[in-house]
Amino acid sequence: MFVMPIMLVIVVTNIQNSTFQLVSKNKLPILVNNRDTGQSGKQLVSTINKIGMFKVLNIAGNQSEKQMSDAMHEQDAMLGVVIPSNFSVKVAAKAKSIADKALKSFGLEGDSVKQAGDVDPLTMYYNPVLQESLRLSVDGGMRSALQLVESRETLRSLYFSINEKPLPESLENEMLNNKTAINEIAVSKEGTRINPNATQHNVPAWTIFAMFFVIMSLGGSVVREKISGSFIRLKTLPTSYAVAILSKQIAYLGVTIIQAIVIFSIGVWLFPLMGLPALNLPSDMLALTVVTIVTGWCAVSYAICVGVFSETQEQVNGFGAISIVILSALGGLMVPSFAMQGFFKNAANFSPMHWSLEAYYTMFLENGKLKDILHNMAPLVIITLLLQFLTFVGLKRKNLI
Amino acid sequence: MAVNIPLAIDIENMGFRYPGNSELSFSKLNLKIAKNERFGLFGPNGAGKTTLISLMTGLLSADEGHIKLLGHEVGKQNNNAVNKLFGFVPQDFSFYQELSPVENLEFFGAWSGLGKPAIKKRTNELLHILGLEEVRDKPVQKFSGGMKRRVNLAIGVIHEPEILFLDEPTVGVDVQTRHAIIHYLLELNKNGTTLIYTSHQLSEAEGLCEQVALIDDGKIIAQDDLDQLLKDYKHDNLEQLFLNLTGKEYRNDV
Numbered sequence: 001m002f003v004m005p006i007m008l009v010i011v012v013t014n015i016q017n018s019t020f021q022l023v024s025k026n027k028l029p030i031l032v033n034n035r036d037t038g039q040s041g042k043q044l045v046s047t048i049n050k051i052g053m054f055k056v057l058n059i060a061g062n063q064s065e066k067q068m069s070d071a072m073h074e075q076d077a078m079l080g081v082v083i084p085s086n087f088s089v090k091v092a093a094k095a096k097s098i099a100d101k102a103l104k105s106f107g108l109e110g111d112s113v114k115q116a117g118d119v120d121p122l123t124m125y126y127n128p129v130l131q132e133s134l135r136l137s138v139d140g141g142m143r144s145a146l147q148l149v150e151s152r153e154t155l156r157s158l159y160f161s162i163n164e165k166p167l168p169e170s171l172e173n174e175m176l177n178n179k180t181a182i183n184e185i186a187v188s189k190e191g192t193r194i195n196p197n198a199t200q201h202n203v204p205a206w207t208i209f210a211m212f213f214v215i216m217s218l219g220g221s222v223v224r225e226k227i228s229g230s231f232i233r234l235k236t237l238p239t240s241y242a243v244a245i246l247s248k249q250i251a252y253l254g255v256t257i258i259q260a261i262v263i264f265s266i267g268v269w270l271f272p273l274m275g276l277p278a279l280n281l282p283s284d285m286l287a288l289t290v291v292t293i294v295t296g297w298c299a300v301s302y303a304i305c306v307g308v309f310s311e312t313q314e315q316v317n318g319f320g321a322i323s324i325v326i327l328s329a330l331g332g333l334m335v336p337s338f339a340m341q342g343f344f345k346n347a348a349n350f351s352p353m354h355w356s357l358e359a360y361y362t363m364f365l366e367n368g369k370l371k372d373i374l375h376n377m378a379p380l381v382i383i384t385l386l387l388q389f390l391t392f393v394g395l396k397r398k399n400l401i
Numbered sequence: 402m403a404v405n406i407p408l409a410i411d412i413e414n415m416g417f418r419y420p421g422n423s424e425l426s427f428s429k430l431n432l433k434i435a436k437n438e439r440f441g442l443f444g445p446n447g448a449g450k451t452t453l454i455s456l457m458t459g460l461l462s463a464d465e466g467h468i469k470l471l472g473h474e475v476g477k478q479n480n481n482a483v484n485k486l487f488g489f490v491p492q493d494f495s496f497y498q499e500l501s502p503v504e505n506l507e508f509f510g511a512w513s514g515l516g517k518p519a520i521k522k523r524t525n526e527l528l529h530i531l532g533l534e535e536v537r538d539k540p541v542q543k544f545s546g547g548m549k550r551r552v553n554l555a556i557g558v559i560h561e562p563e564i565l566f567l568d569e570p571t572v573g574v575d576v577q578t579r580h581a582i583i584h585y586l587l588e589l590n591k592n593g594t595t596l597i598y599t600s601h602q603l604s605e606a607e608g609l610c611e612q613v614a615l616i617d618d619g620k621i622i623a624q625d626d627l628d629q630l631l632k633d634y635k636h637d638n639l640e641q642l643f644l645n646l647t648g649k650e651y652r653n654d655v
Contacts, residue, residue, distance in 0.1 A: 233495035233556065236458050237512045238484040399462075 005210030017198035027055035031080040038088020047145040080125035095153035204360035215303040215320040222307025256296030282363035287370040301387035308394040355380040409595040410434040416465030441610030488562035498542035513560035527555040547578035
């Protein structure tokens with residue numbers, strides 16, 4: 001109940017942190033087959049390199065799709081791009097056409113406007129393993145590079161058409177490279193600055209997951225008691241079986257709270273030693289305590305409920321494990337709730353993990369206070385009370401109390 | 402049974418049907434067991450012995466009639482008060498295998514309503530009497546069948562009940578253990594405990610029980626003092642009487 005949840009949090013945080021670094025520090029290898037012999041092709045390759053997201057691996061010749069695929073596998077490149085042989089010609093023609101149109105619209109005389117065709121598309125190969133979200137980021141990066149190359153060519157063409165001399169490099173750089181900065185600020189409830197990272201996201205999320213996995217031991221304990229005959233003995237003793245159920249809840253609530261304390265402590269002290277970002281605990285420890293206790297109580301209530309209604313250990317293990325995975329998926333532990341659509345977005349409201357996670361994120365990522373998480377705690381308490389009621393009904397129906 | 406003898410168990414017109422069954426498994430059953438008696442309940446497989454014990458201990462609720470233990474109605478609101486009066490030694494082992502005898506006795510002793518000093522005293526007494534002192538702190542799952550039976554018995558008597566229900570308490574044990582258990586039960590009875598005993602070991606029951614009832618198909622087919630029954634039916638032992646009254650065919654209990 002302690003070792004495996006700790007391993008889970010460490011492994012998942014490490015993996016998620018690696019994914020983050022894949023994009024920021026560890027560049028994505030891209031195999032570039034530049035069939036173009038002109039400047040625009042070279043500039044495109046150079047621009048792709050400058051984005052900072054890619055590690056460019058060049059491959060010469062007219063590579064077929066199969067050859068590109070094989071080369072990508074050989075060089076562990078998740079992406080490959082083919083720049084067509086007429087890229088520079090087509091970009092130049094398009095730029096000239098746009099420049100002539102612009103001059104005409106300025107009322108200046110220029111060459112007669114020839115409508116240029118579209119630039120032949122680049123071909124991008126990608127490993128199907130690459131997640132769509134990452135692919136979309138790559139797509140965005142490539143389009144930025146293309147935009148820059150085409151804009152540069154258009155500017156050059158326009159300048160030449162007006163001045164009949166090449167665009168000076170310094171002016172060209174000033175026009176194209178003087179980018180407006182974007183300040184990125186993570187908003188918080190109190191105006192303090194918190195840097196979201198893999199640790200801040202993952203430790204609270206997987207702590208909730210670990211707490212709910214108490215179903216395996218507690219639910220199993222309830223079933224084992226029924227099967228083994230100990231419960232027969234308990235029923236004939238002058239203390240109500242309801243006391244047994246209540247005492248199990250209190251004991252296992254303590255276990256879930258200790259689980260949370262241990263995992264958070266590992267985030268604070270051990271993670272930095274492992275090269276992971278340290279966990280920043282929320283400033284409102286009362287709020288953190290409340291969320292942890294209510295989450296633990298809900299987890300324990302769920303476990304007892306499943307144990308009461310299950311007849312065999314196999315039912316508890318199977319149903320318990322899979323239901324926790326489903327609830328965690330619905331709850332936003334794997335995919336953020338805001339990214340869900342339609343039915344599943346609404347279904348998230350029925351997962352107790354959703355409310356716990358929202359509360360934890362409010363505290364860990366936005367430095368929220370107790371008043372900020374009360375609206376998350378109310379549904380969690382309601383779900384818990386409902387589970388307690390179902391447990392009571394189950395015990396009554398089975399004549400256990 | 403003479404009038405005015407105090408009753409340990411009084412069952413009157415009791416009827417019971419299993420959930421889902423339309424027919425009554427027991428119908429208008431009457432049974433009276435006097436205080437301090439050593440009472441044997443025998444019958445073939447599926448006759449209803451365990452069901453009857455479950456009804457007497459409140460594990461099942463009767464649909465008709467009433468069951469009283471020492472004057473207290475079983476199955477009513479005061480279940481906890483009734484549960485203090487009796488002890489139960491079920492056929493299946495009913496304890497926590499991961500715990501030691503001491504831990505099991507402490508746990509069930511607390512659940513029986515005993516205080517810590519009483520639990521400690523009784524634990525030491527029972528471990529000594531039943532020969533479990535040397536293994537008092539070892540987990541029960543490592544014990545032999547006979548040792549587990551002794552632990553099972555110790556837990557049933559830790560709170561010194563006035564009535565003790567024993568459902569096949571010597572199944573699968575060796576001669577020494579059986580002898581020790583029977584001897585201990587006789588001692589308990591001498592000290593005032595009423596014994597309700599079921600077993601398929603009829604020879605063992607003959608040495609223990611004074612009054613017997615033979616039950617078959619939910620009905621009591623014979624009940625009396627053991628010696629009187631043997632005399633009435635002209636049999637030498639309980640096994641002959643049993644086979645005469647219940648037949649020799651297999652009982653397929655589904």
